[in-house]
Amino acid sequence: MNYRHIFHAGNFADVFKHLLLARALEYFKQKDKPYFVLDTHGGIGYYDLQGDEAIRTAEAEQGIVRFAEQAANEPLARHYLKIVDSLNASEDNLRYYPGSPVITSEFLRDNDRLVVCELHKEDAETLKQTPLGKNKQVQILAPVDGYQAMRAQLPPRQKRGLVLIDPPFENTSEFDDVVSALKHGLKRWQSGSFAVWYPIKDELKTAAFHRDVAAVTGMPKTLIIELNIRTNDERKGLHGCGFLWVNPPFGVVQDSEQLLPFLCKILAQDKGANFHSRWLVSE
Numbered sequence: 001m002n003y004r005h006i007f008h009a010g011n012f013a014d015v016f017k018h019l020l021l022a023r024a025l026e027y028f029k030q031k032d033k034p035y036f037v038l039d040t041h042g043g044i045g046y047y048d049l050q051g052d053e054a055i056r057t058a059e060a061e062q063g064i065v066r067f068a069e070q071a072a073n074e075p076l077a078r079h080y081l082k083i084v085d086s087l088n089a090s091e092d093n094l095r096y097y098p099g100s101p102v103i104t105s106e107f108l109r110d111n112d113r114l115v116v117c118e119l120h121k122e123d124a125e126t127l128k129q130t131p132l133g134k135n136k137q138v139q140i141l142a143p144v145d146g147y148q149a150m151r152a153q154l155p156p157r158q159k160r161g162l163v164l165i166d167p168p169f170e171n172t173s174e175f176d177d178v179v180s181a182l183k184h185g186l187k188r189w190q191s192g193s194f195a196v197w198y199p200i201k202d203e204l205k206t207a208a209f210h211r212d213v214a215a216v217t218g219m220p221k222t223l224i225i226e227l228n229i230r231t232n233d234e235r236k237g238l239h240g241c242g243f244l245w246v247n248p249p250f251g252v253v254q255d256s257e258q259l260l261p262f263l264c265k266i267l268a269q270d271k272g273a274n275f276h277s278r279w280l281v282s283e
């Protein structure tokens with residue numbers, strides 16, 4: 001396990017992921033009934049963008065730094081940016097960035113619940129030491145394999161909610177692991193919303209992943225949302241990413257249509273930037 005999210009925190013992919021995550025949680029909150037979130041690959045929660053690792057890649061400069069400067073007036077980004085701002089209230093620059101469990105925790109009401117998993121031993125310890133470790137609505141399972149936790153945690157008592165699956169994709173088997181996890185997760189919780197973030201490195205691999213998911217028997221409606229910020233050039237690192245979203249909240253379907261062109265305009269690095277959303281499996 002070499003992947004450490006601190007090298008990538010706040011990059012374009014985090015902005016894409018966390019903005020849509022925040023929109024989804026906003027919709028879960030609109031109903032009184034409590035909801036449940038399982039974050040299978042939680043990371044360390046809080047990221048110092050002025051730390052050595054983040055400075056070395058400076059990925060946040062082309063991500064949250066750009067986005068925060070240009071998206072302040074976008075109503076659909078307000079809550080997400082407010083959470084980022086709240087960590088930096090006394091800082092001149094944007095220094096601290098919230099990971100997915102921190103963002104989710106900001107949406108929890110008294111009866112809502114978040115379970116976060118992290119397998120990397122050191123990162124697991126770091127996550128436990130954050131304020132999330134003392135939050136009564138948050139349960140941190142670490143070091144624990146998020147895929148295993150899906151078996152133990154689903155279906156949740158709350159009956160509605162989201163599973164966020166955000167793996168590092170450092171193993172060649174990761175796409176297959178996700179397909180298998182979705183298959184078993186849906187057997188346990190057919191009405192659950194499952195959001196899988198994935199990198200776009202090789203279009204053929206992405207297409208195979210989509211095909212494998214669509215072939216899972218009884219697959220509920222599934223949305224694909226993708227953003228490419230530049231022309232594919234391996235030397236420059238990741239150029240695109242997507243969400244494969246099973247049972248997406250209706251509002252997210254609508255919001256993604258509005259947010260994708262907006263994200264693409266702000267985060268684009270060359271003329272090869274593009275975006276799209278489509279149903280992989282429709283009702």
Ligand code: SAM
Nearest residue numbers: 005041042043099100118119120145146166168
């Ligand atoms: N979701 C986080 C966020 O948005 O802030 C970032 C997660 S990062 C992309 C992936 C994380 O998964 C890493 O911290 C890595 O150590 C952890 N990880 C890798 N394999 C795992 C597994 N099988 N179960 C749980 N965590 C795992």
